[in-house]
């Protein structure tokens with residue numbers, strides 16, 4: 001997370017009077033992340049995370065995110081729980097923003113994910129997909145194919161400032177993906193949609209929990225798999241690590257087997273996932289709010305990843321035999 005909206009100490013102390021969380025002992029803004037404003041709170045009852053929801057989050061979607069965390073936690077997924085105020089409501093307002101407090105999760109996100117981390121996230125993702133199966137509330141994915149062109153249009157005029165030729169590269173890829181090739185009949189359910197390494201906590205090599213459900217929605221489960229291939233299976237030099245991908249996909253498959261159609265669609269889904277993060281990063285890169293405590297993420301990392309997926313001809317390139325057999 002980041003800090004776009006500041007909160008004064010007396011304002012926060014007043015806000016906390018609505019909860020049974022004891023006295024505010026200390027708080028600080030969290031510089032990590034790019035989407036919302038986040039604060040680590042220490043009260044006499046323990047540590048908590050306060051989130052002020054910013055730009056990309058629609059207020060109407062917040063009940064979905066908060067109820068989903070509760071649902072997943074009740075179905076065996078270790079994730080933060082929304083903290084209800086005395087009136088029973090978790091969603092409130094602070095400093096003019098929608099705000100919620102969630103429980104603090106122990107662990108560290110891996111700065112350099114290894115093969116064991118990738119296997120851990122594969123298993124956790126599949127278990128999350130299974131746990132989400134009977135979640136009743138629905139939320140469409142605002143950042144699927146139809147959401148990409150508006151992002152492109154918001155950034156296209158200045159894209160070549162970031163890399164010469166980027167505008168045409170993006171335009172061609174968008175034309176390809178929005179030309180009827182995007183799958184529409186794969187198994188769907190609740191997806192996390194942003195399960196990057198900074199959203200998965202580990203204690204040693206053991207996964208201890210998943211955070212940040214602010215992009216969660218209903219979409220193809222295999223699109224979530226494709227997002228993780230992008231987020232977890234490339235090296236810092238942006239080369240693809242097939243060993244990590246195989247570990248991730250095999251661990252996912254042991255908990256929830258991908259169908260043949262899902263496997264076949266992975267290269268295309270991975271291209272879509274790459275352009276989605278390329279575009280949001282590009283928009284953010286070109287529009288850092290003055291004074292915000294945030295480090296925008298590099299859009300060009302996703303140009304390299306997208307080029308890799310464009311070169312993929314079969315799921316073999318991701319470490320899977322087309323039948324799903326381990327290579």
Ligand SMILES: Nc1ncnc2c1ncn2[C@@H]1O[C@H](COP(=O)(O)OP(=O)(O)OP(=O)(O)O)[C@@H](O)[C@H]1O
Nearest residue numbers: 001002030032033034035036049080103104105212
């Ligand atoms: N429940 C939690 N327990 C412990 N730490 C947390 C929790 N929620 C958030 N954090 C801390 O805040 C950081 C940012 O949180 P988060 O990823 O939710 O923010 P974001 O702005 O939505 O970021 P992103 O760029 O990943 O979308 C995390 O990396 C972690 O350090």
Ligand SMILES: N[C@@H](CCO)C(=O)O
Nearest residue numbers: 034194196277281297
């Ligand atoms: N995980 C995203 C940022 C939050 O949406 C990225 O790395 O671009």
